[in-house]
Amino acid sequence: MFRFELQATCPVTGARAGVLHTAHGDIETPVFMPVGTQAAVKSLLPRDLIQDLDAKIILGNTYHLYLRPGHETIRKLGGLHRFMNWPRAILSDSGGFQVFSLSHLRKVTDEGVDFQSHLDGSRHMFTPESTIDVQIALGSDIMMVLDECLEYPASHEAARVSMQRTVRWARSAHAHYRKHLDEQSSERPSDDGSRACSPGACFPIVQGSMFADLRRACAEQLLELNADGYAIGGLSVGEPRALSLEMTEVTAPLLPAEKPRYVMGVGMPEELPEYVARGVDMMDCVLPSRNARNGSLFTSEGRVLIKQAQYKDDPRPLDPACSCYTCQNFSRAYLRHLFFAGEISFATLATLHNLRHYLDIMREIRQCILFGKFPELLERVRAGGTRAPE
């Protein structure tokens, strides 16, 4: 079911436009995927994501959904799509990021990650195999293998050891995934005529911290898996921005051209075309949604910190160039008021706008690639042409 169709490649930069075909719809790439960790993009409804944003794919998280409400609960209720009433595609992260973000609550061993729940302190062993099982239970369209997202900075030796562990985990996870595929394809339709829904894809994750040789070595080993797509992880963990791009630049060309490339957890709006220029097809990041809730809004004229006093009486729309519901209907002064009043609708309006801004950027990038104009767009963004000076 899962298939990546490459439609155009920028001859100058190598930026790609394509389509990801999944059981839950087609996804035009390059794509930005809103993050919906706990079966919800915070402050938004599926209706908002579909009608206002036309998001084609969102993220869910294995660690969080395993702990609450539990993947078996979700399976019983018809899978994650039905559970959260999201008919489109879902990519699930494996919990590898929680190895980084909840580092004080876990212990990494060769077998996997021993997490202590941030909810009740109970202990849970996550293995390459178990995280695949959980993601199968969720019914994810794109599953991620368990990886070790390493902190920055890390020594070359520590990064090498960690990377090799990630590779071993990827092999185990992928073997487990393949086994599941085989079992499922040999399964006959059940008596009531229903079949288990078609299996999602499975992506391994390139690690190697900020060391080019380790990134290359990791990519080479993961290529042997002949996976459906490949991710670049371990970025945006505190390193300088230039390094994140450099590591992407080192890694992406090693990955198969006919398969999608996913850089995990990036980036700022002006960085999106930079990643695409390095051959990246998929990205996700909590910045647009989290920053929205914290009053940091991205616009075509730069960042607006809506809490600043200068917006107190500002009747203008947040971004005059934006056609989202927020910008079409409300003033900056009103948004500022909602923020300070602690009104829930602020989070909704702000998130709606920020995600729309990201998705619009990606749509523009895609159009430029298809029409051979991507280098110009990249140049314009690099010149800060669409951004107001700070």
Next chain:
RNA sequence: GGACAGGUGGGUGAGUGGUUAAAGCCAACAGACUGUAAAUCUGUCACUCCUUGCGAGUUACGAAGGUUCGAAUCCUUCCCUGUCCA
């Protein structure tokens, strides 16, 4: 008219002789946020000066006096607020 209770920085509210320019919270102002433990977190928040230092000075806890080496804290008088009684 009488009896209590009380007046602290923009608000609220700790503090009852000395590490108090005065806790905490709120407001205000500024900032951070990158595969979400986040509707979270951080900083500033009397004024002036400089050699920007856990620096110097000035003003400040209703008002004015007083006690004391030292007072937001103790005493006196006055003003004001609240509750109750006539």
